[in-house]
Amino acid sequence: MTAPDVRPILQMQHVSKTFPGVKALRDVQLTIYPGEVHALMGENGAGKSTLMKILSGAYTPDPGAEILIDGKPVHITGPLSAKEHGIAIIYQELALSPNLTVAENIYLGREAHRGGRIDRAAMAAGCADILQSLGATFGPRTVVGDLSIAEQQMVEVARAVHQKSRILVMDEPTTALSSRETERLFQVIRRLKAEGLAIIYISHRMGEVYELAERVSVLRDGGYVGTLDRHEVAPEAIVRMMVGRDLSSFYKKEHRPAGARTPVLEVADMADGHRVRRAGFTLHAGEVLGLAGLVGAGRTELARLIYGAEPRTAGTVKLLGQPVAFASPGEAIDAGVVYLTEDRKAQGLFLDMSVGGNINLGVIGRDAKALGWLDRARARARSRAAIKALNIRVPGPEITVGALSGGNQQKVLLSRLLETEPKVLILDEPTRGVDIGAKSEIYRIIDDLAQRGAAVLVISSDLPEIVGIADRVVVMREGVTTGEVAGHDITEESIMALATGVAIEKVAA
Known part of the structure; x- marks a missing residue:
């Protein structure tokens, strides 16, 4: 495919982009061949999105940039121009109209007409074969709002194929998908690759890149670092290019034994009458306890039962030896138990509010003064201290949270929890959707918290992450805690054995 006699479908050369006071891209290059999946990687802020927005016509590059399609220079003047050149992009936030049908979304802006009216029957017939070829389980007349996220993503892909796109950009396409949906x-x-489509795949997930990509190009700080061919693609090499240090430096080197540490949170026989059937664990002071299991095992549901976000039908919870039964998250927070949700945008952050406002939200009562006034200077000082402590990359606390990268948003949410001075932190997928550099910083924060005596429960689907940061790992399967591993016994194989019910000997074989 990448042999010298195969001509690139896309070449981007000497691409730079300057915003007021910021050089977002510096002399970047990218070469894509037909029929390949080409991963584009880099930390948040490395320039990936800016480069793709130039390709899609949303941004105009600085003078001197050159874009060639099939070896011929092209001038992309806007999104419509990009479509005319066969370029389609599927963003993480899907660009569909939920009130329209699948066919209407696929034809949006290019509707078929008959007798001066939109011919919906013709549009449904015109995209039925594409949906079938992609393996869609829904029809062209289905309303998009009734589809799952994975199915809506399929509609986006179908639209790109229907537009006869030759270059498809996919930006973090699996963020909201289950493992089964991801495999689909x-x-x-x-299938698209086999048909000759060139796919630029943007993801922070090493496993996906390793499985799909023929080549990987890496950006760092707005510059082009290099491209790896398939035989060179390995997590260690990619990480070194992205952040300039080895993968091994991301995790602490030794697991702390629980030993005689004080039990802080004791959970036994928890059930919700639905997903959680019989689950429990003990979490000690100064410990990072991992909670692992396959998707659907009940990990998040268990956390929400403990936190008072959902009612439990059975089970007990003890905090520092005393029975507790939180009727609401507010009661849990007041008692010193906090929960970092896996969905920071929908359930955690107020995206239109400032960084400072989000950080101070949980402790706003501390800033109350006489006659109902708030001590805003104290709140600003607190938020600035939090920004410094967690290395949140933002000019100041007045910036809107929605404008930050995923990693910095996650650190803002974590800062809010830490301001309440909790005894127990339950962190649900704390590094989901953040880049490798931000992951490293979040791991450091978790380890520092444990070193200072906090009890930390980490729920994660990322097995290398769990293996790297946890002192012990409790595993769930089908709503039941099936066992735990500790110290040097914490391996991906031992965790998967408990998560699947398969004997370790069989897994190792």
């Missing part, structure tokens, strides 16, 4: 998407990607 991979099947679609492989």
